[in-house]
Amino acid sequence: MKPISAFLIAASLLTAAESNAQKQTLSFSDPAAAKRLEVSLVNGSITVKTHAAKEAIIEGNVAATQRKQPPPGMKRLDTGLPGLGSEQTGNTIKLHAIHKANVTIWVPAETALKLNTINGGDIIVEGIAGEIDTNNINGNITLTDVSGPVVAHALNGKLTVSLSKLDSGKAMSLSTFNKDVDLTLPADAKASVKLKSQNGEIFTDFDVTLKGAPVVEESKKEPPASNKNSSPRTRTRTVRFEKVSYGTINGGGQEIQLTTYNGSIYIRKKK
Amino acid sequence: MTERTDDELMAEVSGGLVDGLTQLFERHHRALHRFFSHLTGSASTAEDLTQEVFFRMLKFRETFQSGGKFTPWMYQIARNVHFDHCRKRTIEMPVAEERKLWEPADPSPQQDWTMMRAADVATLRRAFLRLPAAQREVLVLARYQELPYDEIARVMGCEPGTVKSRVFRAMKELSGLFVRLSGRRAS
């Protein structure tokens, strides 16, 4: 499959030159088939939302590379000037930018996403039902009300995922290095979880049946110095895990792996 | 194209046109899942075992005799899969997850047991899982899969008359276990 079209959004949106925001509509070649959106940025944030229409609307805020107006009677030749590039191959739309760019994209809910950014921005996704594969080096990843399988990695940012449904048949994996992994599941979600937190802890309001043997420590927390004598010492039960532990929620099902090095893991019940 | 019967489809699969298996899956995976759910008491185990049945159908598809009946053949494979599963289980030990599933909610004695309540259903499941595997199989086939006696006979490799007495004996055994577990008199 060869690219059906390749063009620069910046070039096609001269009318919007005054504000920095640029809007463009791209259609998938077969709206009934599986759709896919891939965004790859070096510097900037990515926001994906859903809409009822069949195409993708892209709003890009590209740091203005000052572009000249073509002289009267002349047109600009598109030679891949820096800006936001887009490429469509069949039902896959790809966006990429090297310069700083923040993009917001509206797509049909069942679109599969692959989103990557490195610096200076967060990845935010709302309401998507397709598969999500995302990676952010220095920012946060926040996926809200998504229902497809998720594979996500936030190296230095926080990873927050809230699932409205859990029955995709594919495995999920969420990982961070420095910050927390925070997962919210429907109360009746059936999951088999594999948890790994090197330096952090694991918290949940689900009934997690552990298969491995966790070491339960009873730590005695000292109350703040001011009222040390007035209140009894509070006890908190901390479940410390041997490196990797396996557990089931609601009898087990969908496989989910949660991994972090310095952060903590939260598995929340959707209220 | 006209709807092909199970037997025709499986004969094709056996001959190498494996796509027919997809249609057989559509038609039978729910019934097989129900079969294993009742036998093992675990929906996720049932998924694994159902999958294993389709794998064996593919792997041993030549053993399906052209002109043979599909459903009994399928349940014969299912019984073998269950047998292998039980053998493995005795080595591995029962899982806590299952025990939790069948935990009875406080059985209240002195109740007419023709009136089943939620707690009784849980007890019944527990009793059912204590039956020997062969009795569980014959009961699931008769009660939940609703196979006719002659097909059950073909699956179990015995006479239809024998099936009737086996079903009766299994029911008798089940009622005994149920009474013992719920601590009440059956009358």
Added chain:
Amino acid sequence: MNCDAAKERMSERWLHGLDESRRIELETHLAACPSCREESTALNALWQAMEDVPTEEPGRQLRAGFEWMMQAYRMGVAESSVRKRIAAPRQPLWQLAVASLTLVFGLVAGHLYTARTQDQATIAQLGVEMKTMKHLVTLSLLRQESAGDRLRGVSFSESMSATDDEVLSALVRALSNDPNVNVRLAAFDALTRNPASPSVRKGIRDAITYQESPLLQIALIDWAVNNKDRGAMDPLRQLERQPELHPAVRVRLREAIRSFQ
């Protein structure tokens, strides 16, 4: 009617129901025999009650697993027919073409025989490949485009009772080449569940030098320390020379190198 016959008749009623005359025969016996009557009432109630035992619908994993199996199988068939073509170059090309056309349409009765003989050769060749479903599915999943599928492939491999060399080398490949950090991480976990063979050890040592993700780097460093793998010393030193190493990784790496000395 004696009691034994009555019992069979009860059993028959549960499943098929009884026609008028058979029902009356049974009723007559029950009217005369209190013990059978009691038994019949109790067991009928129990049979009814069994209706209330609920079952859950199968999840989507079941269908997904089936589809993977079929895909893997077709891939296996495709691979072995390629091998067959190499093995038997003398076979006229048109014959293969006819055979594959027949496989596709399958309705032309006259050609069915060709398809069948072709296919039986395939099964024989597949003998090794169709060891278990998990083996078949694992290998196919690890090649999928979706990261979620590849992850599932890794976990399939973990549920195999004996991981064979073919699967292990697919996992080593995933650890070194997979574009997704989470998949590499899962592959590494899967590889270290069992004592590593020399080739797996080599694969892991190699990974130390070129993994860029701190999460994996630390996992690999810890592996070297926990396994007292002296052969990992060189790769660890090489890693230490990388200028852009994450500070947390550097701390861990220094500790590790010290522990070897």
